[in-house]
Every structure is written in structure tokens, then in C-alpha cells.
Amino acid sequence: MEPEIVQRAYDTVARDYARELPDTRADAGLDLAMLDEFITRVGDGSLLDAGCGAGRITRYLADRGCAVEGVDLSPGMIQQARAAHPDVNFAVASLEDLPHEDDSFDGVLLWYSIIHTPPARQPDIFDEVARVLRPGGHLLVGFQAGTGVRDVSGAYGRFGHDVVLERYLFSADEVAAWIAGSGGREVARLVRAADGAETQAQAVVLGQWAGQD
Known part of the structure; x- marks a missing residue:
């Protein structure tokens, strides 16, 4: 999907999203x-929650002592994040153009934030993550596992929103390959069956870039 379409959709649903997933x-x-293992590996280093939405995972990281900040494409989501978590720094930014210097972070989190970007543009995201990661830094990626595209426009229909939104499904092998293509390596992966109201399997991949002592 084009970034402006994704931004428009999340700006529209931001308040209801934040209320439903606080x-x-x-x-x-x-x-x-897997998130806790990521936190352990990064330790007291700096973290970026890239695609932070309304900040619920950023809060989880901050509450465990992480020095974390969040960015998201949607100004509406960032507005919700700032209101709910005023002690954390949030900014509007694209995953493909992060507003940070090279080697800025010890860890980057992509928690279900790559799912609206088509496969052809995924290497741009992972290259940008590699740019802002310090040597030895870790990346954790959460996503729906599978193949193809799902129309999820109706997910917010019960709130009266009419938005356009698609979700791309990826395999853990694809994500591991994007990590490797950007100079990292896979450390671990989790792939599990759908649970509860989930309609797809879920996956989490942990990667690391060279330079760990």
C-alpha cells in the first residue's frame, strides 16, 4: 500500500484503536x-519502537527500564501516544526514512509495523533499520505469518469508519532474508498457530547485526 493511504486509515481510526488496545x-x-528476550539482550541500551502506533508496546518497554522512543507514520496515532504516555518521546516518521543519525540505537522494534508495506519495499525498511542500529544491535520483528494479501478495511467498521487498509503476510524465512540482506543475521524465531480471535498464524523474528563483543 502507498504510505499516504496507510496514514489516512490510521489517522481515522487512531482514537478507537488506542481505546481498544491500551x-x-x-x-x-x-x-x-520474545519481546522480553529482546529487552534482556538490549539491556540498558537505547531502543526505537518503529511503527509504535498509540504507544502500548513503547509503554511496555519503558516500564521495564528501557530508554525508548517511538515513531509512527500516523500523526493521529502519535497524538494518542503522546496523550497516554507523556513521559516518552514520540515523533511522526516513516520506517523508510527515520529521523535519526547513523548508529543511534542498540535495538529497534518492528512490532507489526511492516505489515502494510509490500514485499518489494521491505528491503528499504530493513536497510534503514540497519543504518540506525549500532554494531551488535538487535532487531525484533512481529508480523502475521503466511502468504498473500488480506483486505482488513472492515476491521474498524463496527466503529463507523470507512477506511482502505490491506495487510501483507510474510514467512519467517522472508523476514530472515531481509535481515540478512541488510547485514544482520537471524538469532531466533517464533512461529505459532492463530489463537483466539486471530485469523492468521503469528511470527516473531529476532535479528542481530555484527559487532557484539
């Missing part, structure tokens, strides 16, 4: 275990 109660324990 924290990590909807997240599976297995997924949070």
Missing part, C-alpha cells in the same frame, strides 16, 4: 516472551 493484555504470552 496495553499488552491482548498479546499472547509466547509473543511477550
Whole structure:
């Protein structure tokens, strides 16, 4: 999808999104275990929650002592994030053009933030992540696992919103290949079956860039 379409959709639904998903109660324990391992590996280093939405995972990281900031394409989402988490720094930015210097972070999180970008543009995202990561830095990527594209425009229909939104499904092998193509390596992966109201399998891939002592 084109970024302006995604931005428009999330600007439209931002308030309802923030109300429906205020924290990590909807997240599976297995997924949070991967997130906790990521936090352990980064330690007291600096973190970027890239595609932070309304900031619920940014809050999770901050509450565990992480020095974290968040960016998102949607000004509406950033407005919600700032209102809910005034002690955290948030900014509007594209995953393909992050407003940070080279080697700025010890860890970058892409928690379901690559899912609206088609495969052809994914290498641009991972190259940009590699640019802002310090040597030895870690990347954690969460996404729906599978193949093809799903129309998720109706997900917010119950709130009275008429938006255009598509979700791309990827395999863990694809994501690992994008990490490798940007100079990193896969450390671990989780692929699990759909649970509860989920309609697709879910995956999390942990990567690291060279330079760890």
C-alpha cells in the first residue's frame, strides 16, 4: 500500500484503536516472551519502537527500564501516544526514512509495523533499520505469518469508519532474508498457530547485526 493511504486509515481510526488496545493484555504470552528476550539482550541500551502506533508496546518497554522512543507514520496515532504516555518521546516518521543519525540505537522494534508495506519495499525498511542500529544491535520483528494479501478495511467498521487498509503476510524465512540482506543475521524465531480471535498464524523474528563483543 502507498504510505499516504496507510496514514489516512490510521489517522481515522487512531482514537478507537488506542481505546481498544491500551496495553499488552491482548498479546499472547509466547509473543511477550520474545519481546522480553529482546529487552534482556538490549539491556540498558537505547531502543526505537518503529511503527509504535498509540504507544502500548513503547509503554511496555519503558516500564521495564528501557530508554525508548517511538515513531509512527500516523500523526493521529502519535497524538494518542503522546496523550497516554507523556513521559516518552514520540515523533511522526516513516520506517523508510527515520529521523535519526547513523548508529543511534542498540535495538529497534518492528512490532507489526511492516505489515502494510509490500514485499518489494521491505528491503528499504530493513536497510534503514540497519543504518540506525549500532554494531551488535538487535532487531525484533512481529508480523502475521503466511502468504498473500488480506483486505482488513472492515476491521474498524463496527466503529463507523470507512477506511482502505490491506495487510501483507510474510514467512519467517522472508523476514530472515531481509535481515540478512541488510547485514544482520537471524538469532531466533517464533512461529505459532492463530489463537483466539486471530485469523492468521503469528511470527516473531529476532535479528542481530555484527559487532557484539
